[in-house]
Amino acid sequence: MVLYLISVGLSVTMGLMGFVNLAHGVFAMAGGYVVTSLMSRWGMPFVPALLAAAVAVSLASIPIERVLYRRLYGGEELDQVLLTMGLVFMSVAGATYIWGPLQQPLQPPAWLSGAVDLGIRSFPAYRSFLILCGAALVTALWLGIERTRFGARVRASVDNLRMAQSVGIDTSRLFMTTFALGSGLAGLGGGLGADLLAINPSYALQNLAYFLIVVAVGGLGSIRGPFVAALLLGISDSGFKYLLPEFGAFFIYALTMAILLWRPRGLFGRA
Amino acid sequence: MNTPALETRGVYKSFDALTVANAIDFRLERGARHALIGPNGAGKTTFVELVTGGLQPSAGQIHLDGADITGLPQAARVKRGLVRTFQITALFRRLSVLENVTLAVCERQGVGGGLFRPAGHHRAAIEEAHTLLEQLGLEDESVRPVNMLAYGRQRLIEIAVSLALSPKVLLLDEPAAGVPSSESGTIIEVIERLPSDIAVLIIEHDMDLVFRLAQRITVLVQGSILVEGPREAIAADPEVRRVYLGERDPG
Amino acid sequence: MTPSRAVEAFARRHRYHPFEALPWLAAVASYFVFPDYLALGAQILATILFAMSADLVLGYAGIVTLGHAAFFGTGAYTAGILAANGWGEPISGLLAGATAAAFLGFLSGLVVLRTTGLALLMQTLVVATLVAEAANKASFITGGDDGLQGMEVWPIFGWFRFDLFGHTSYAYCLAVLFLCWLAARQIVHSPFGRSLTGIRENVRRMHAIGAPVALRRLVIYTISAALAGVSGALIAETTQFVSLSFLSLERSGTVLIMLIIGGVGRLYGAFIGVPLYMVAQNRFSEIDPVYWYFWIGLLMVLVVVFARGGVLGLFDRFRR
Numbered sequence: 001m002v003l004y005l006i007s008v009g010l011s012v013t014m015g016l017m018g019f020v021n022l023a024h025g026v027f028a029m030a031g032g033y034v035v036t037s038l039m040s041r042w043g044m045p046f047v048p049a050l051l052a053a054a055v056a057v058s059l060a061s062i063p064i065e066r067v068l069y070r071r072l073y074g075g076e077e078l079d080q081v082l083l084t085m086g087l088v089f090m091s092v093a094g095a096t097y098i099w100g101p102l103q104q105p106l107q108p109p110a111w112l113s114g115a116v117d118l119g120i121r122s123f124p125a126y127r128s129f130l131i132l133c134g135a136a137l138v139t140a141l142w143l144g145i146e147r148t149r150f151g152a153r154v155r156a157s158v159d160n161l162r163m164a165q166s167v168g169i170d171t172s173r174l175f176m177t178t179f180a181l182g183s184g185l186a187g188l189g190g191g192l193g194a195d196l197l198a199i200n201p202s203y204a205l206q207n208l209a210y211f212l213i214v215v216a217v218g219g220l221g222s223i224r225g226p227f228v229a230a231l232l233l234g235i236s237d238s239g240f241k242y243l244l245p246e247f248g249a250f251f252i253y254a255l256t257m258a259i260l261l262w263r264p265r266g267l268f269g270r271a
Numbered sequence: 272m273n274t275p276a277l278e279t280r281g282v283y284k285s286f287d288a289l290t291v292a293n294a295i296d297f298r299l300e301r302g303a304r305h306a307l308i309g310p311n312g313a314g315k316t317t318f319v320e321l322v323t324g325g326l327q328p329s330a331g332q333i334h335l336d337g338a339d340i341t342g343l344p345q346a347a348r349v350k351r352g353l354v355r356t357f358q359i360t361a362l363f364r365r366l367s368v369l370e371n372v373t374l375a376v377c378e379r380q381g382v383g384g385g386l387f388r389p390a391g392h393h394r395a396a397i398e399e400a401h402t403l404l405e406q407l408g409l410e411d412e413s414v415r416p417v418n419m420l421a422y423g424r425q426r427l428i429e430i431a432v433s434l435a436l437s438p439k440v441l442l443l444d445e446p447a448a449g450v451p452s453s454e455s456g457t458i459i460e461v462i463e464r465l466p467s468d469i470a471v472l473i474i475e476h477d478m479d480l481v482f483r484l485a486q487r488i489t490v491l492v493q494g495s496i497l498v499e500g501p502r503e504a505i506a507a508d509p510e511v512r513r514v515y516l517g518e519r520d521p522g
Numbered sequence: 523m524t525p526s527r528a529v530e531a532f533a534r535r536h537r538y539h540p541f542e543a544l545p546w547l548a549a550v551a552s553y554f555v556f557p558d559y560l561a562l563g564a565q566i567l568a569t570i571l572f573a574m575s576a577d578l579v580l581g582y583a584g585i586v587t588l589g590h591a592a593f594f595g596t597g598a599y600t601a602g603i604l605a606a607n608g609w610g611e612p613i614s615g616l617l618a619g620a621t622a623a624a625f626l627g628f629l630s631g632l633v634v635l636r637t638t639g640l641a642l643l644m645q646t647l648v649v650a651t652l653v654a655e656a657a658n659k660a661s662f663i664t665g666g667d668d669g670l671q672g673m674e675v676w677p678i679f680g681w682f683r684f685d686l687f688g689h690t691s692y693a694y695c696l697a698v699l700f701l702c703w704l705a706a707r708q709i710v711h712s713p714f715g716r717s718l719t720g721i722r723e724n725v726r727r728m729h730a731i732g733a734p735v736a737l738r739r740l741v742i743y744t745i746s747a748a749l750a751g752v753s754g755a756l757i758a759e760t761t762q763f764v765s766l767s768f769l770s771l772e773r774s775g776t777v778l779i780m781l782i783i784g785g786v787g788r789l790y791g792a793f794i795g796v797p798l799y800m801v802a803q804n805r806f807s808e809i810d811p812v813y814w815y816f817w818i819g820l821l822m823v824l825v826v827v828f829a830r831g832g833v834l835g836l837f838d839r840f841r842r
Contacts, residue, residue: 020640071827077586077639079826082782085775086822093816209651209771216644250659253652260645261633323730349732361730363723369528374720375731377713383733384741389536389711397529413528436731 006189007214007226009182014215019069020077022084024186025204025211026091031057031187032199033099050191057187058180065179070172088204095201102200133192137185138227150177213256219267228267274337276301276470277322277353277440282331284321291317292328293495299440303470306485308478310514314494315474316358319442323355324348336439352439356429358448358474362417368428369413372400375435400435407431407461423454430461441465443473447480459483482506490514536711545793549696560688566800567695568756571702573781573792575749578706580778581787582715583742584722585635586643588774589650590750592630593623595769596653597751602670602764603663610676616698616755623751624744626653631743635736647771654769669765673758684760691760698756702749709745710789718742779818782825785834794833
């Protein structure tokens, strides 16, 4: 579910701008670092720290988009891969410099630890909260995209960029806003999920494969896609590990491959 | 010798609710000079895509020289002599003119996939390409990269490449599109000089061009054939006039 | 240009140019000039082969892949496993590695090459991750996290033993690289190779001239995989060790970096980018590994923004 939060921004960015952003994990990592730093050094409570992280990362992503990414829109994939890979490497070094090489622990607030008893079963509170957040987010995003004018413009641009431009939509501002939104979400996800995906300097590299898989399976440019994909992959992962523990993550990748074979553009991707 | 060079029977294509080609029965006779016209969005380029293999029809058959090619991929159709040009020039922009045409010649000769001899050793192919360029008046620019040539010259190279494939049926998709009138004269001359054994179908908007080059005309409107017949009959047909009423010549 | 001169120029383009002897002269000279660095030199030569194989798919056919290390690692593990289980003959080890990698390349190519662009990129990543995970789980053969232990490589032709100083390794890698380079050069200048450039420049047009595009892409993908497998086997044999890092995303990414520094799609980019990168890495990692990451990242960003064609691209710009 954490994967969803982080990956939905990537899905939209890649689907909308056709831009391979391997550095998306960097924004998630930044969010995670901000949250843990705010909480441990300034004693800020969990939720405000999360929001602060999301906003901070969102704002920080804007100059990066303007200065660097913008040059490569519509360009060759290789260039985008390399640029963002370069950013990932720089982030690894930067994070190590600022925060040191060790993992940053996250102390979830008291109201999230322990279990929630729903009568039938008790669920771990933290994970339930994550799922709730994911569900809330997908609904909010879906409403936002389907019902607002902003969302309509985004959808139009995703469908047909040139048409959207000729109709008068300011696509570069749209890109900037969407990118900032996606990055902010990533930051939020990074902070929220810091317990599951440990915050350390190699975060962006280690988890890159996961983000890309969720987006690939879910489908580029779709909001629901990564949600379903994250859910599907999460459940299958637990299932496989329960049934056939010796094989570990192998089946997840095999499942991903199978899905991509059947639907090369992802479950909800546009052809 | 009644077999048409190209024939479609009941070709039908729809995307969900939108029908872009509706029961099209079309015949292109051998050695024909045939034009396909129609207002914007009539489905002319779609038709070309269906015939050449870029799109699969939802129903219907396509026959080339009597043989059913409906299931064949585009490259296989090209090998059988069904060649097209593109409305928006599709060339290897950073390669030289000579190389563009030579690539086509090599494919036709079946040596395009050769791994063991250098391309330079295939002199016959290179010289054939060069001869073709000479015939079209392009030999002076043969070593320049395509993207440095005027657009009108690029359209000519489009035609050169298609001729390099020894077509039996040639589909020209708006050959003069986007070309300033100072350069379109050469293109028209080249088309007029095409060998008479090639069946030529021209998609065009420019009525002057159509009436100059074509002997038979098919009018396509919203995916269906409105009317078909000899040039003079179509020119006089009131239905056709109505369809084009208000249509400005974009050329 | 008069007609025959245009044709002549085209017909002669594949002939050997004196400049092309430079890398080989440099390589041979290095053997004598840097006797203490032969082990590193052997690694560099083998990696040049790896980068060259990636250039074939990336620079010529335009297939962007993040999973080339899968073929590298497959070749390495094949040769390694043979050597660790009693068959240490190096040249047949190379061939076995090449075959295994080619096989993987063929199978994965059938699947992966059906798409292009982002979808293709993702699929190459998934394949590589699959292979890496399989190698991890099959630790009873591969040694898993600890790496493959107990490789024993026999002397080449029964005579040239692999020593600690790298004399044999260097010459071995140089010879293999040379042979593979000859093959790659041949491919690039053949009609097949030219058609790859066509596929990269304008796929629609390639279909429209009757070229079997899917087949050509599959063939170059398989060949490239085979060469990558050879390079992996070379490294395995000369270091007598294989680890999971041979299959990593980082390895795939690094080869892209090295290639872009030198210049993609010119066959010689590998010869420039790899030594530059590896020598620099060798130096900087000793000083401060963290900063190595930073500078290489920065370099990548700068190269993409300012110097798209890499070093060879800069040369071109100066010539004009």
